Amino acid sequence: MAWLLKQGVTTGAAVHFDVDPPCAELVPSEDYYRKNGIPYGALTTSAVPIEDRFWPKRAQLKTDRKNLPHLVSFCSFWGLSDAFRSCVCELEPGVHEFRKVEVLDKQGAHFPIRYFAVNIMNTVKGAILWDETSAQSKLFGGDRKLLSLRDTDSGKVAIDRGIIENFHLWVSHDIILGQMMVSNELYSVLHRKNILSHVRKFEIVEY
Structure with missing residues (x-):
């Protein structure tokens, strides 16, 4: 069997960030999509390398949270905890693109668990x-x-x-x-x- 995974919708699963750069700045222009042969709006789901300028760099929690789920989202990117990422890399080393996202709590302190935006390349x-x-x-x-x-x-x-x-x-x-x-x-x-x-x-x- 296989499994489809989605972010949860419970209070414990719902996570909201202020992302830097802002989400609007991480969206390429229509001309960019056209020139690169990518369906509009599908940059993070098309298994193509993503330029550095379109990756999130920092995400600050909008609410007080002591714990986060291992699967979150940073704008249009899926976000994986370091533990989740490690499991993926054990089975598919070097396949997917990952970029560390600096996650901060509501007060601006570094969150204790590392998170990565992922570009799934399959x-x-x-x-x-x-x-x-x-x-x-x-x-x-x-x-x-x-x-x-x-x-x-x-x-x-x-x-x-x-x-x-x-x-x-x-x-x-x-x-x-x-x-x-x-x-x-x-x-x-x-x-x-x-x-x-x-x-x-x-x-x-x-x-």
């Missing part, structure tokens, strides 16, 4: 086995995509093992907006190390 499209999938989907420009999965009654999602078998962390473009997915091997490591608290997890069946 992407998958066309892996969903629609005849075996009961989760809701919709056609977008001729491509069928899963709608955002819910915590209850999402339905079954089936995926072609042959397409994903060489990946441990990837972006699925078979789901609206592009979503983070992990192999069962990586999921097991993350679960064993208690890294998935406050992370929403959806099981994907492999065929």
